[in-house]
Amino acid sequence: MDRFLNELRDVSVINACGPVTRLGGSVMPPEVLQAFCDAADQAVLLDDLQAAASRRIAALTGTEAGLVTAGASAALTLGAAAILCGHDTARMDRLPDCDGFPCEFLVARDQRTGYDHAVRATGARLVEVGINEQISGAGVRRTEIRDYESAIGPQTAGILYTLSTDSAPPLEDVAAMAREQNLHLLVDAAAELPPRSRLREIPASGADLVAFSGGKAICGPQSTGLLCGKRELISSAALQMLDMDDHPDLWTPPPDLIDVSRVTGMPRHGIGRAMKVSKEEIAALMTALEMLVSGRFEPLCCEQNVWIRDLAAVLEERSIACRVREPLSDEQPAVLEIPVDPATGRTARDVCRMLRQGRPSVHVGHAGLSEGLLLIRPECLQAAQMPDLTDALCRVLQPPAE
Numbered sequence: 001m002d003r004f005l006n007e008l009r010d011v012s013v014i015n016a017c018g019p020v021t022r023l024g025g026s027v028m029p030p031e032v033l034q035a036f037c038d039a040a041d042q043a044v045l046l047d048d049l050q051a052a053a054s055r056r057i058a059a060l061t062g063t064e065a066g067l068v069t070a071g072a073s074a075a076l077t078l079g080a081a082a083i084l085c086g087h088d089t090a091r092m093d094r095l096p097d098c099d100g101f102p103c104e105f106l107v108a109r110d111q112r113t114g115y116d117h118a119v120r121a122t123g124a125r126l127v128e129v130g131i132n133e134q135i136s137g138a139g140v141r142r143t144e145i146r147d148y149e150s151a152i153g154p155q156t157a158g159i160l161y162t163l164s165t166d167s168a169p170p171l172e173d174v175a176a177m178a179r180e181q182n183l184h185l186l187v188d189a190a191a192e193l194p195p196r197s198r199l200r201e202i203p204a205s206g207a208d209l210v211a212f213s214g215g216k217a218i219c220g221p222q223s224t225g226l227l228c229g230k231r232e233l234i235s236s237a238a239l240q241m242l243d244m245d246d247h248p249d250l251w252t253p254p255p256d257l258i259d260v261s262r263v264t265g266m267p268r269h270g271i272g273r274a275m276k277v278s279k280e281e282i283a284a285l286m287t288a289l290e291m292l293v294s295g296r297f298e299p300l301c302c303e304q305n306v307w308i309r310d311l312a313a314v315l316e317e318r319s320i321a322c323r324v325r326e327p328l329s330d331e332q333p334a335v336l337e338i339p340v341d342p343a344t345g346r347t348a349r350d351v352c353r354m355l356r357q358g359r360p361s362v363h364v365g366h367a368g369l370s371e372g373l374l375l376i377r378p379e380c381l382q383a384a385q386m387p388d389l390t391d392a393l394c395r396v397l398q399p400p401a402e
């Protein structure tokens with residue numbers, strides 16, 4: 001065991017990139033780790049634990065029910081599976097084979113992401129709609145509601161929407177159209193927290209199901225996520241994830257999570273059985289969620305934002321250009337932008353690579369590389385790493401002496 005901890009030390013890096021999966025995601029607070037440990041030595045009925053989580057998720061998100069999932073990605077798979085199958089056990093048993101029932105999800109062409117593989121994993125087919133002429137540079141229009149409407153047909157099962165700060169058309173409008181057309185709407189809101197008010201605002205938009213990541217701003221285990229929304233859909237999702245190895249005549253799932261009156265027979269292990277979550281993960285994620293909602297992460301966030309401003313002051317003293325993108329609230333991170341002038345003979349990508357190759361290895365945000373910007377995000381930084389991060393940046397970015 002000790003030997004493997006050494007391996008871990010050997011591959012550890014400074015994460016100035018935010019809670020990304022590639023770097024191990026967010027840092028769990030001690031209370032969350034404690035909840036994980038406290039759950040470890042108890043045998044529980046997992047269905048009942050998920051039912052208890054469902055009640056709290058419902059209360060905290062303003063929805064009817066919720067489920068702890070193996071990441072937002074698994075929440076998307078389970079959400080799509082719920083929309084495809086409802087309470088039809090024969091369909092649940094058959095996924096990802098969707099022959100004989102509607103299995104198309106409409107998605108705005110510019111909302112396709114690598115994560116929608118999770119939806120396609122159910123057997124669903126994505127039908128792209130709309131055109132983003134702002135991106136193609138050929139005009140000013142983007143996907144419109146009528147683009148969805150004209151694509152609806154007998155094979156349409158639902159609508160997939162990826163939420164971001166500039167997703168279009170607005171979520172509320174797509175939700176209104178979906179309701180009118182009697183189609184279920186599944187929303188990928190994995191990275192749309194903070195602010196924590198979004199936990200309620202997004203479901204309130206009228207979406208039937210919303211997926212959040214548990215290992216990003218919620219600071220739960222990296223392997224967790226949340227699915228919340230309509231009770232009947234969460235019931236179907238739970239049936240397709242929970243372990244079904246029981247005798248049908250002994251099977252008594254919690255009624256507020258699973259509506260047995262709707263199912264004919266007991267389904268076998270569903271498509272989500274491959275995405276199970278443990279009792280420890282459920283206990284830890286729910287603890288993290290309670291902390292986020294009660295504002296317990298704010299003091300650390302404010303402290304981390306001070307580290308970013310202090311770092312900016314040091315860089316400026318060394319004549320290294322940078323700019324702090326100030327947050328809109330005390331719950332959000334300040335982000336340091338460092339422009340790399342290609343006239344120095346190095347691009348932002350080169351500098352990013354040099355930082356990764358340094359000792360200690362430093363990973364900075366790479367979302368601005370095409371505009372020549374390095375981004376320093378504080379969420380996953382530790383106070384003790386700041387001197388090393390500051391040194392690494394100064395070493396790589398220091399302009400040559402006159």
Ligand SMILES: *Cc1c(COP(=O)(O)O)cnc(C)c1O
Nearest residue numbers: 071072073115190191213214225
């Ligand atoms: C991070 C992310 C996901 C995946 O979330 P996990 O919890 O890692 O499964 C899905 N969609 C979007 C838009 C994301 O940013």
